[in-house]
Amino acid sequence: MQERVKAKAIELLESGCRVLGWKAGEFFYDVTPAVFTSREEIERDFVFNPFCGANQSKYLIAESRRGGRVAAFLKPCDTYSFQQLQKEHRILRENVYAVGVQCPGMCDMDALRAAGLRGVTGAEDRGEKLLVHTLRGDREVDRSLALSERCRVCKSKKLLDCDEMIGQQGEELVSTRFTEVERLEAMTPEERFAFWRGELSRCIRCNACRNVCPACSCEKCVFDNPASGAENKAPASSFEENLFHIIRAFHVAGRCTDCGECSRVCPQHIPLHLLNRKFIKDINQLYGPYQAGADLETRPPLVDFQQDDPEPSIVGERGTNP
Amino acid sequence: MKKLPLSQLDALFAAIAEKRRLYIPAGEAGTASFTPWREGLKLTDALNTARSAKDLFFPQVENLADFKVTGKQIQVIENRDPAEPFVLFGVRACDCRSFDILDKVFLCDPVDTYYQARREQGTVVTLACTEPEETCFCTALGIDPTDPAGDVTAWMAEGFLYLRANTARGEELLSSLPLLEEGEKPEQDRSVFEKLPLRDLDWSAFGGERMMERFNAPQWASLAESCLGCGTCTFVCPTCQCYDIKDFNTGGGVKRYRCWDSCMYSDFTLMSAGQPRPTQLERFRQRFMHKLVYYPANHEGEFGCVGCGRCLQKCPISMNIVKVARALGEEAKP
Amino acid sequence: MRREALIPQVVQVTDIRRDTPDVKTFRVVDLDGRKPFLHIPGQCAMLSMPGVGEALFSITSSPTNEDYLEFSIKKCGCVTDWLHAIEPGQQVTLRGPYGNGFPVDTDFAGKDLVFVAGGIGLAPLRSVINYVRCYRDRYGTVDIVYGSRSKADLVDYQEILDEWCSEPGISVHLTIDNPQPDWDGHVGFVPNFVKELGFDTGKTVVMCGPPIMIKFTLAGLMEQGFPRDQIYTTLELRMKCGLGRCGRCNIGDKYVCKDGPVFRLDQLDQLPDEY
Numbered sequence: 001m002q003e004r005v006k007a008k009a010i011e012l013l014e015s016g017c018r019v020l021g022w023k024a025g026e027f028f029y030d031v032t033p034a035v036f037t038s039r040e041e042i043e044r045d046f047v048f049n050p051f052c053g054a055n056q057s058k059y060l061i062a063e064s065r066r067g068g069r070v071a072a073f074l075k076p077c078d079t080y081s082f083q084q085l086q087k088e089h090r091i092l093r094e095n096v097y098a099v100g101v102q103c104p105g106m107c108d109m110d111a112l113r114a115a116g117l118r119g120v121t122g123a124e125d126r127g128e129k130l131l132v133h134t135l136r137g138d139r140e141v142d143r144s145l146a147l148s149e150r151c152r153v154c155k156s157k158k159l160l161d162c163d164e165m166i167g168q169q170g171e172e173l174v175s176t177r178f179t180e181v182e183r184l185e186a187m188t189p190e191e192r193f194a195f196w197r198g199e200l201s202r203c204i205r206c207n208a209c210r211n212v213c214p215a216c217s218c219e220k221c222v223f224d225n226p227a228s229g230a231e232n233k234a235p236a237s238s239f240e241e242n243l244f245h246i247i248r249a250f251h252v253a254g255r256c257t258d259c260g261e262c263s264r265v266c267p268q269h270i271p272l273h274l275l276n277r278k279f280i281k282d283i284n285q286l287y288g289p290y291q292a293g294a295d296l297e298t299r300p301p302l303v304d305f306q307q308d309d310p311e312p313s314i315v316g317e318r319g320t321n322p
Numbered sequence: 323m324k325k326l327p328l329s330q331l332d333a334l335f336a337a338i339a340e341k342r343r344l345y346i347p348a349g350e351a352g353t354a355s356f357t358p359w360r361e362g363l364k365l366t367d368a369l370n371t372a373r374s375a376k377d378l379f380f381p382q383v384e385n386l387a388d389f390k391v392t393g394k395q396i397q398v399i400e401n402r403d404p405a406e407p408f409v410l411f412g413v414r415a416c417d418c419r420s421f422d423i424l425d426k427v428f429l430c431d432p433v434d435t436y437y438q439a440r441r442e443q444g445t446v447v448t449l450a451c452t453e454p455e456e457t458c459f460c461t462a463l464g465i466d467p468t469d470p471a472g473d474v475t476a477w478m479a480e481g482f483l484y485l486r487a488n489t490a491r492g493e494e495l496l497s498s499l500p501l502l503e504e505g506e507k508p509e510q511d512r513s514v515f516e517k518l519p520l521r522d523l524d525w526s527a528f529g530g531e532r533m534m535e536r537f538n539a540p541q542w543a544s545l546a547e548s549c550l551g552c553g554t555c556t557f558v559c560p561t562c563q564c565y566d567i568k569d570f571n572t573g574g575g576v577k578r579y580r581c582w583d584s585c586m587y588s589d590f591t592l593m594s595a596g597q598p599r600p601t602q603l604e605r606f607r608q609r610f611m612h613k614l615v616y617y618p619a620n621h622e623g624e625f626g627c628v629g630c631g632r633c634l635q636k637c638p639i640s641m642n643i644v645k646v647a648r649a650l651g652e653e654a655k656p
Numbered sequence: 657m658r659r660e661a662l663i664p665q666v667v668q669v670t671d672i673r674r675d676t677p678d679v680k681t682f683r684v685v686d687l688d689g690r691k692p693f694l695h696i697p698g699q700c701a702m703l704s705m706p707g708v709g710e711a712l713f714s715i716t717s718s719p720t721n722e723d724y725l726e727f728s729i730k731k732c733g734c735v736t737d738w739l740h741a742i743e744p745g746q747q748v749t750l751r752g753p754y755g756n757g758f759p760v761d762t763d764f765a766g767k768d769l770v771f772v773a774g775g776i777g778l779a780p781l782r783s784v785i786n787y788v789r790c791y792r793d794r795y796g797t798v799d800i801v802y803g804s805r806s807k808a809d810l811v812d813y814q815e816i817l818d819e820w821c822s823e824p825g826i827s828v829h830l831t832i833d834n835p836q837p838d839w840d841g842h843v844g845f846v847p848n849f850v851k852e853l854g855f856d857t858g859k860t861v862v863m864c865g866p867p868i869m870i871k872f873t874l875a876g877l878m879e880q881g882f883p884r885d886q887i888y889t890t891l892e893l894r895m896k897c898g899l900g901r902c903g904r905c906n907i908g909d910k911y912v913c914k915d916g917p918v919f920r921l922d923q924l925d926q927l928p929d930e931y
Contacts, residue, residue: 027456030640032640032641033639034548059548109635113351113352114350114351114352116367118453119453119456119514121456135453135456135517202355204382204557204582205553206552206553207587208552208638211550211552212550212552212638224587224588224589226734233566233582264638265638267554267636389707391706394745394746394747396666396705396748396749397666398665427901432659432661432899434660435660530909533908533928534926537908537928563901564901564903564904565901565902567710567896567897569708569709571707576706583902585903591894593733593893598893598931608906608930611928612906616908620909
């Protein structure tokens with residue numbers, strides 16, 4: 001895949017595009033999103049490997065406004081964000097050349113570390129297996145072990161709105177992504193409250209979740225605006241932190257494509273995606289199945305009104321214990 | 323040197339915690355943190371904590387003072403958290419060096435009494451490293467991970483914990499623990515540290531000299547281009563110490579607190595009169611220039627980085643001080 | 657307990673004078689009615705109203721004034737809006753003094769001085785001008801070039817007329833941007849006026865004003881051949897601590913709150929242009 005993507009990158013560059021891609025790092029896994037403007041740079045630094053998990057669609061908001069065309073390589077889940085951002089009029093589609101790249105699931109270094117691998121200096125992709133080099137020798141592990149959570153429960157391999165594709169077009173999948181949400185729903189309100197208080201207590205308010213989120217594309221976030229009354233860098237009480245995440249989840253509700261970037265970037269491993277998934281699951285149940293970013297036309301249920309929409313009280317009733 | 327069978331570690335923690343609060347690194351890789359010890363709490367398997375040990379001396383949020391406003395009158399109420407004696411166990415060599423760096427900022431005149439009170443009450447027990455991560459580069463900054471500083475240095479080897487007091491405070495701690503026996507630690511095999519991929523990082527391009535040359539390097543644009551402008555690197559960094567002072571209206575009064583801030587944030591230098599660092603490029607550059615050029619310029623060449631590798635592991639876009647050092651170091655070569 | 661620099665003292669505003677439509681001068685004393693602390697001309701202090709915020713202002717009064725401190729403050733943000741709405745008798749908090757101040761007893765001694773100010777930029781210079789007036793024999797000639805948008809925007813206009821203009825050995829050169837009926841003085845921008853006045857390049861220049869004024873005045877002075885180590889200015893950046901720690905005012909290896917706000921031009925040449 002690396003060679004095909006790289007060759008395409010050179011081709012697109014030579015056709016006059018800037019190329020948004022990934023730049024190789026110190027190790028095999030620490031790739032950085034970068035815009036390439038010369039063939040030498042691509043040949044030297046361009047990389048596309050199982051660690052290119054970052055969703056690059058948000059960069060296209062700025063890149064599509066920079067003048068000229070920008071080419072981007074989007075994985076199936078990235079294309080949902082790409083399309084959702086178009087739906088919100090944030091990306092100038094005509095300035096983007098989108099190459100869909102089929103994806104076998106992306107790996108996550110933290111998953112490898114959580115599996116007890118330490119001092120990892122390299123890895124070789126061997127299909128179902130990953131041969132991992134460490135400071136203390138090699139270890140072969142199942143590739144599934146290195147997959148990030150979002151890829152283990154992948155919702156779709158479908159590439160949307162691409163100008164061309166590398167690899168086969170895929171299908172929407174039957175995903176188990178709501179299993180964890182169901183587990184939380186089965187808790188008593190007290191247990192659930194304790195769960196979230198515990199998880200959110202680790203928040204350091206670095207704003208990585210917000211800044212990476214394609215749905216968080218406000219020019220000036222209310223939490224950064226001194227005039228808003230909600231601006232804050234640190235909690236004056238520990239509950240403020242919790243509210244930050246809950247408010248953010250509300251703000252992206254109906255627009256979140258479940259790309260999982262919030263949880264990927266969280267330095268404290270807070271499962272933020274579960275808040276969003278809960279909203280998605282509720283929206284599906286209350287208003288009928290809806291996938292943000294799946295198309296450009298469907299009206300998002302939260303900004304649409306139908307006479308047979310359920311009354312808001314249904315939420316309150318359901319929240320009480322039987 | 324003292325020793326204790328590792329099987330008695332819990333008893334040691336219990337003995338320390340009897341007289342003062344004890345913090346140990348606990349939890350899983352990726353989220354381990356210094357946690358108040360309680361019966362049954364185990365040391366983490368992770369090499370290091372997600373947040374650094376600076377939190378214990380320079381917490382993310384702390385009260386400075388309270389104010390009571392009545393009509394035109396103001397009353398200042400000093401209401402600081404009382405600093406009580408505590409022991410910080412399991413600090414790695416990198417984090418321990420960060421205390422020296424922070425001391426130079428907070429303990430110079432006029433001394434920061436909040437920080438100072440915690441430093442005076444804290445006894446630091448460091449723990450020598452045996453299984454480094456590939457992201458470790460403390461050795462490239464002159465730190466020996468196998469013989470860290472601190473009030474007490476601890477080693478784990480062959481089923482024993484070995485403890486050596488380095489300061490009077492450390493002596494006091496060890497002498498208060500009757501379960502320790504005399505013992506000498508075995509020689510440690512250091513070969514794994516010779517294999518660290520970042521051991522040869524070249525810092526010669528940095529330091530207080532050639533400030534303007536580094537500042538004006540063209541590489542900053544590409545290094546900063548995909549920076550999200552979040553504060554992850556800042557907040558997990560053991561040496562970042564910029565802060566904000568904020569007032570919080572509690573209804574009955576005003577709480578003035580200090581909290582961590584980040585030069586990566588767009589409002590860090592924002593004034594009603596303008597913004598001297600208008601884009602992420604300038605903000606990004608500030609953070610690394612501070613650690614690699616400005617701090618050394620003011621502190622006899624010492625870098626404001628300890629090689630803990632947290633920014634390598636935590637940055638959402640995998641941009642970090644090592645990549646900056648490589649890119650600018652490369653440029654500086656004749 | 658050791659004194660903590662971040663905890664302010666409570667002081668009282670005893671007098672508020674309206675200088676211009678958007679500048680007021682606040683006189684403060686401590687709760688015993690005395691001057692809160694000693695300072696050097698050019699130094700700053702943190703004024704605050706709990707719940708509103710804390711901000712750094714230059715001390716406008718001269719150190720030779722033994723009774724109180726004064727701050728001339730332009731209405732331009734959260735804290736200053738609040739200050740402009742208060743009445744005498746209001747308490748505020750104060751901590752300081754911060755910064756290096758002007759080298760009035762060293763580098764300035766025996767020198768011919770030219771003060772160049774624009775708008776509220778007179779505030780930090782007023783302290784040093786009045787200091788120099790008090791120890792007049794320690795300095796050579798004194799020229800003051802001061803300009804504003806209009807006559808009404810000239811800060812301390814009454815003091816300038818009543819005291820500075822009438823003092824032997826001090827030449828005051830006032831200018832406003834546009835002509836107006838009750839003004840028979842010079843009209844034009846400060847940079848051009850400085851050029852027209854054609855000062856001897858041996859003089860020491862002390863400048864404070866909006867960035868655009870500094871930029872063009874400087875270009876003129878360079879053209880005339882002033883050495884860069886004879887030109888002083890003060891910087892203003894966002895500050896929170898005043899102690900060189902919070903990080904906001906860090907430029908290069910300097911902290912404006914601690915190593916500045918007064919810099920010589922040749923010193924600024926050594927620093928990144930982030931002010």
